[in-house]
Each structure stands twice: as C-alpha cells, then as structure tokens.
Amino acid sequence: MAEQPSLDEEARARGRQLALQARRRRAQIKRDLADGGSVREVIALRDVDPAVARMRARELVEACPGIGPARATRLLADCHVAESRRLRGLGEHQVAALIAALEGGGAGRGRLLVLSGPSGVGKSSVVARLRALRPELIFSVSATTRPPREGEVDGAHYRFVDRATFESMIARGQLLEWAEFAGHLYGTPAAPVDEALAAGTDVLLEIELHGARQVRDSAAGALRVFLAPPSWEVLVERLQGRRTESEDVIERRLETARVELAAEPEFDHTVVNDSVDEAAAAVLDLLDRAAPLAAP
Ligand code: 5GP
DSSP: OOOOOOHHHHHHHHHHHHHHHHHHHHHHHHHHHHTTOOHHHHHHGGGTOHHHHTSBHHHHHHHSTTOOHHHHHHHHHHTTOOTTOBGGGOOHHHHHHHHHHHHSTTTTOOOEEEEEOOTTSOHHHHHHHHHHHOTTSEEOOEEEOSOOOTTOOBTTTEEEOOHHHHHHHHHTTOEEEEEEETTEEEEEEHHHHHHHHHTTOOEEEEOOHHHHHHHHHHSTTOEEEEEEOSOHHHHHHHHHHOTTSOHHHHHHHHHHHHHHHHTGGGSSEEEEOSSHHHHHHHHHHHHHHSOOOOOO
C-alpha cells in the first residue's frame, strides 16, 4: 500500500493548487480588462476576491488596452502608486486616480507631440534620437510633393507624391494638417495618427509652423514643442552647411526661418537644440509630464 502523504505535503499541495487557481483567476481578469472590462469593477472585487486583492497595480494597468510598459510606468507615477503595490494596499485617492486615468476621458488615448522649429534647427536629428530613445513612439510619415533627397526612402522619411495626389488627399479630408513650404506641399495623413492615438500610442509630428497652428486648432491638448537654435548665427551656419540645396533655396529657407523663429511664443514649450541628446531628453521629459489627448 502506498504511503499516506504527510500533512506537510498535503498542505504544500493544497497551497500550490490555490496559487494556480489565483493565477488563473488573475489571467481571466486581465483578459476581461483587455476586452474593455471595467477597471472600477475589478478594483471593487479586491474586498471579496483574494486573487484580485493580491494582484499588483502594475498588472492591472498593463492589462488595459493600449497600455504598454512605458506608459504603465508613467501612469502609475502620475497616480502616485508604487510599481509593486497590490490592489488590496491601494488607498482611496490612488484608486480614484487610477480609475480617472484608465477610464476617464482620455483613457487609452496616446499623446500627440508636435515638434516644430525653423528649417535647419536640427529637427530631424532630434527626431532620430527621440525614436531611438522611445521606440514605441509612432513617427508620423508625412506626404510631400518635394522630390526625395539622397538617402531618403519613400514610406520611411516621407511619402513622396505628385501635386495631383496631394491635392486629392486635401479634397478627401485625409490630412490632419498641411502647408506649403519652400514651394512644396507637406501634410500629415490623419488616419494613421488617429489609429495610433486611439490605441493609446504616443505620436510624433515633425512639422513646420503653419501645420503646428492647424494642429493647435484641431487637436486641443496636443503638446507643441518649439525647437530653437542656440543663436541666429548657428542657424545660418547650419542652413548654409547643408550642401544639398541651391543658393536660392537656402535664401528662401532663411527667410522662412526668420518668420518661424518669431512664432516661438505660440508654442507650449521651447527646447534649445544645443546638443541633440539633451534636446531629445528634454522633449521626452515634457512628453512624460503631458496628459493624454482628450477623446475626440
Ligand atoms: P524638409 O523638406 O527639410 O524635409 O522639410 C521642410 C519643412 O517641412 C520642415 O520644417 C518640416 O518640419 C516640415 N514638414 C515635414 N512634414 C510636414 C508635414 O506633414 N506638415 C507640415 N506642415 N510640415 C511638414
């Protein structure tokens, strides 16, 4: 006859079974949240369901649709909830803050970051650094009628289109904003931006002044950052140093840059591009403090 398991073993086996049940229960709750279940109702269960009581706040936040690890970290920090806090340990204010952040108006919506500034200020370098530092940030690929520069890839740097195609995009209302710059048309296709924001992903637009103004009018709550040169002389040097354009194109860009520099006060924040690394870090810092875009 097989030996009877000792009481200790029985207790351990029972413990393992309970832990397994709790894990299954939490997995089920996470699936419900991912399907749009109510955060408020899940948190309320902590008083009656030990598996929910032991669930970490971070697990709850990450289970909500459109919230990745970076966003979860920011959201928990904004709600003053420690990463390791379990639901049973949340205070009243923390519960209210989490519910507001996850279910209130902007729940699940990403932030729209608009980076603007005069031609030659180094927007593209700062954008490249931002994308390296924050790979989950979606970069909006603009449509343009400008011919590609050497090394530019269609669909990655820009969508290069002819004027007729661009005009039909305007006519169909497919652009979030558009403007003419130095003789060419540039615009932001609206659909990819809307989709990314709805999925809770932050989106970056690198656009010129007139476009930034349109975004201010159409997407209240967008974070608009002006990238400024350390000085006018530095800007001139940078524009002249870019040997990809003819003299008159550079002259036109300098003229536009003068006008663009004067628009700095219209923006929410100014970041001086002294060093690309520092400027990118400063922009990310502003983004992390910004609230999600309100639902349309
Ligand atoms: P570039 O020809 O040097 O790539 O860009 C010229 C200017 O157009 C830059 O200031 C750039 O930020 C801006 N730009 C690029 N894409 C867009 C866009 O989709 N909309 C607007 N309004 N400006 C854009």
